[in-house]
Amino acid sequence: MQKVELIATATFGLESVVADEVRGLGYEDVKVDNGKVTFTADLSAIPRANMWLRTADRVRLKIGEFHATTFDELFEKTKALPWSDWIPEDAAFPVEGKSVKSTLFSVPDCQAIVKKAVVESLKKTYKREWFDEQGPLFKIEVALLKDVATLTIDTSGPGLHKRGYRGLIGTAPLKETMAAALILLSRWKPDRIFMDPFCGSGTIPIEAALIGQNIAPGMNREFVSESWPVIPKALWREARAETHDLAQYDRKLEIIGTDIDDEVLKVARRNAAEAGVDDQIHFQRMDVRDIRTKRKYGYLICNPPYGERLGDWKQVTRLYREMGQVFRSELDTWSYYIITSDEEFEQHFGRQATKKRKLYNGNIKVDYYQYFGPKPPRPAAQPASE
Structure with missing residues (x-):
């Protein structure tokens, strides 16, 4: 089967978590960089x-990468890439871009150059002068970093944090991808009791339930590359x-x-309920100061x-003091994991x-x-039956 190079983009600080997920899917040729896993x-x-990655932002198809310090260089090297291997004659192919520490710093100009180069490449293949762009979407990105241009096509569509269950959002939401990362970083095991005392719209408990039952976060949503002719429907x-x-x-x-x-x-x-895990989560109105449990570990x-x-x-400071008192007295055998921007939180x-x-919310x-x-004590060994 055809080999492809993919980039799973990641929030800063989560690259290693995404890389672990990629390896967990059975892919071994993994390279970790700032903000991405290739x-x-x-x-x-x-x-x-797209269906399984819980902590990546999106999955991009890498078309090519090269050094470019002039617009001519960007145009010619982009034009030489195999765009028609992926983009059909009727496709829509908008171009977005970004530039960091590069000679070609004008993003609008880079986008225009790349668009023109892709059009010229497709004109040569399809023998036509005009493209209506009314078909499937192939969103191209030109990303320049220290004069190296990386050309990719987005395979995800809406970001991978959009699982489809969170139509109603409470205040100050945590992205689903970040919530999943917090859980994976904790090494929580599904046989242990799990609590979120500030659950809000339920993102952390829901992601825990999806992880606990090994439910793929993208199993019930659609992806932009499902409409691509080059990917057989059988693979989906x-x-x-x-x-x-x-x-x-x-x-x-x-x-x-x-x-x-x-x-x-x-x-x-x-x-x-929308995520299909409502029977696994008990939601309750409670102040963090009132937490009481006989459950251990x-x-x-x-x-x-x-x-x-x-x-x-x-x-906030008063709340953190109360949390510390309650957790020490009522949850002394528990493990707890707390995300906050307060640099004096421990105090x-x-x-x-x-x-x-360090992460970014x-x-x-x-x-x-x-x-x-x-750690919980190991269960006592059962005596051998006579």
Whole structure:
């Protein structure tokens, strides 16, 4: 089967998580760079990567890469790429671009040059002077970094965070891809109780349920490359069949989402139902100060309010102190993972994190504070029967 080079784009700080996911799909030729993970695979990787990657932003098909410091160089080298191998005669092929630390810094000019070069390449193949662009969409990107131009076509369409279940969004939402990354970074296992005491519209608990039952995040949505003639429909059918075969719908999970806002909890319940995991999550109205449980060795992952979101640092500081008191007294055997932009979080919380990781929630720099609890005791060995 035809080999392709794909780029899974990633939020800053999540590249290694995306790379682990790519390797988990069975692809070994993996290269990690800032903001992207590049890998080589056969054509079936386009539907499989789009359906399975939980933490990538989108999947791009790499058409070519070359050095360019002049518009002539950009034009000629773009024109020489095999565009007609992918783009049919009736396709729509808009061009977007970006330029970082490059001689060719004018993005609109670069976009126009690339568009003209692709048109000239297609004119030579299809023997025509004009393209109506009324057919399937092939969105081209020219990305210039330190005078190296990378030409790709987007295979995803809407970003991969758009799973399809979150039609109703609460305030200050966390992207589904980020929520999934927080869970994967925690190494949570589906046999352990899971809690989010600031669940909002339910994104973190829902992503935990999808991970816990091995439900592919993209199994029920469509992707722009499904309309591409070059990808056989059978590959999409096989990829979707695989998602159903590998889903563990019978696995029971214990996931709890709490919040103090009844209205946002209604949204969370609707979102969970839309995702098909409402029977795995218990949503409840509760203040974080009221958390009580006899369960041991659970996982708590949350995205609590922080100053940029609330605009009230005093209120946030008080909340973090209360969290620290409650977690130490009521969840002393649990592991907890907290994302916030407050650089003094540990001081307010009253305990230094076991591990800290820098991430970005949208444009806000945040840290992921990870507190590792004790491991549960191993079950006692059963005596041998006589």
